[in-house]
Amino acid sequence: MKSINYPVIRSIFALIIGLVVVIWPGVAADYLVMTIGILFIIPGLIGIIGYFASKGKTAKSRFPIEAIGSFLFGLWLVINPGFFINILMYVLGFILLLGGIHQLYTLIMTRKWTNVPVAFFITPVLILIAALLILFSPRESQETIFIIIGATAIVYAGSELLNYFRFLNNKPQNPAITDIVDAEIIDE
16 A cells, blocks of 8 residues: 655645745735635534534534634634734744754754755755744735745745655665565574
C-alpha cells in the first residue's frame, strides 16, 4: 500500500493558494475568509438539522449549542469578511513562519544522512524574513501584504518540492535493518 506523499500535497496547496493570492490579491482575501465562513456554516447546519430531525426519535438529545455557534460564526465571516481580513493576514504570516521553520528543521535533519549545500538554506531564511515582515508591518496595505504572502507561498511550494525530490525522496529507510539483512550468519 502506498503512503500519502505529504510534502507534494503541501507544495500543491501552497502553490495554488500562492497563485490565487498573487493574481487576485484584493478579492482573494475576501473569498478566503468567506470560504472559511462556509466551512463553519456547513457543519453547523448539519448539527442543527440533525438535532431537529432526531428530536422526536430520541428523548435525550442535547440542544446543538456548538452547531448554532459554528453556523453564526460562519455567517458572520461570510457577511462581514473585511473585519477578519486583518486577523487572517497575521494568521497567514504565522503559517509562513512555521513553514520556514519547518523547512530549516527538515534541512538540518537531512544533514544527518547526506550533504546539504548552503544554498538550500537561503529559501527558508527568505520565507522566515517575509513572514516576519508580514507579522511586524501592519501599516502596509493589505494587497501588498497578500502579494508578499502569495509570492512567499509559491517560493515555499517550489522549495518544498525541490527539497523533497533532492533529499527526502532518497532518504534511507532504516540503515540498521539494511545492515542486519546484509550480514552473514556464521556457523560454529
